[in-house]
Amino acid sequence: MRYWLMKSEPADVSIDDLAAMPKQSVAWYGVRNYQARNFMRNQMQIGDGVFFYHSNCKEPGIAGIAKVSVLAYPDATQFDAKNKYFDPKASSETPRWFNVDVQLVKKIELISLSALRGYPELANMRTLQKGNRLSITPVDPAEWDFITTQLVK
């Protein structure tokens, strides 16, 4: 069992959008970074914990708790020439990009990025490091415990 932080732009898929989806579940399509892909494809297991993070928006931060509900499979958007995530170098025989499905556990009161930065317990958290842009990062169990037991409301 591992823990992850996954960034989504709320203008694209917000926590409320996730809550409104069938089964409150969504395919994590559109990841086009190899490190992030590898996390999904090689490491994520069903039931892994996920912090659903709102990025590139007015109030960035952790907006909800989710979990991995379906193991990685080829991302459908890479094959669709009309999709903005289309990848001409990918084919169904040799897919490049994979995604898991993520299911909502619960929406929480937003834990803002600036609040997260205020806790020494989270000083080493991957997402908070300078220059980090990775949309999927592992979360240490200790960080997960601290956030879920101390900060989640």
Added chain:
DNA sequence: GCCAACGTTGGC
């Protein structure tokens, strides 16, 4: 909208 930081591409 700006821009620092980072990842990818492609010529050599």
Added chain:
DNA sequence: GCCAACGTTGGC
């Protein structure tokens, strides 16, 4: 295999 140029991310 190097690295300049370019594109993207994402906080502010």
